[in-house]
Amino acid sequence: MTEVLFYHLTESRLEQxxxxxxxxxxxxxxxxxxxxxxxxxxxxxxxxLWTYREDSFLPHGSDAESSGALQPVLLTVDPKQRANEPHVRFLVDGAVPDTLTGYVRAVYLFDGHDGEQLQTARGRWKVEKAAGHAVTYWQQTEEGRWVKKA
Structure with a gap:
C-alpha cells in the first residue's frame, strides 16, 4: 500500500x-x-519553482510542455498524469487523485486557513484510510517545522 501523508499548512504558504x-x-x-x-x-x-531561492535549482517542468516524461518533478492538473513514472504524488489546493495505487508515497498539502481545503483533506483521509493505505497527519509548529499528530 501507499504511504499517505497529510501536511496541514498553518504557518507557511504552499510556495514556502x-x-x-x-x-x-x-x-x-x-x-x-x-x-x-x-x-x-x-x-x-x-x-x-524557478525563482524561490537564489542558491538552489529544482529541476521540473509542467505537462503543458512536451518534455514531461523527462522531468524529475512534473506539475500537472491531470489526476491520471504519470508521464515521468513518479514514485511520489503531491496533491495541492484540494486536488484529488485518480488512484494512489503504484506510488511509494502520496502527500496532501492543504491550507489550514481554507475551509474548503480542510473539508477536502478530511474526506480524503477517510477515503485513503478505508483503502488500506498507511495514513499519517502532520501539522506545522509556529517555527514552520512538521510534527506528526496522528
Whole structure:
C-alpha cells in the first residue's frame, strides 16, 4: 500500500513549504508529480519553482510542455498524469487523485486557513484510510517545522 501523508499548512504558504519537500523527495531518488487544482496554479508554481531561492535549482517542468516524461518533478492538473513514472504524488489546493495505487508515497498539502481545503483533506483521509493505505497527519509548529499528530 501507499504511504499517505497529510501536511496541514498553518504557518507557511504552499510556495514556502513545497520546494523543501520536493528537494527531499529528489534526494531520495524519487521522481515526483505535483497535481494542482487549476492550470493557473500549476503555471504559478512552475514560475515560482524557478525563482524561490537564489542558491538552489529544482529541476521540473509542467505537462503543458512536451518534455514531461523527462522531468524529475512534473506539475500537472491531470489526476491520471504519470508521464515521468513518479514514485511520489503531491496533491495541492484540494486536488484529488485518480488512484494512489503504484506510488511509494502520496502527500496532501492543504491550507489550514481554507475551509474548503480542510473539508477536502478530511474526506480524503477517510477515503485513503478505508483503502488500506498507511495514513499519517502532520501539522506545522509556529517555527514552520512538521510534527506528526496522528
Amino acid at each position: 513549504a513545497l520546494p523543501d519537500l520536493l528537494e527531499k523527495s529528489l534526494a531520495r531518488g524519487w521522481r515526483v508529480v505535483v497535481q494542482c487544482s487549476s492550470t493557473e496554479r500549476r503555471d504559478a508554481l512552475d514560475n515560482h
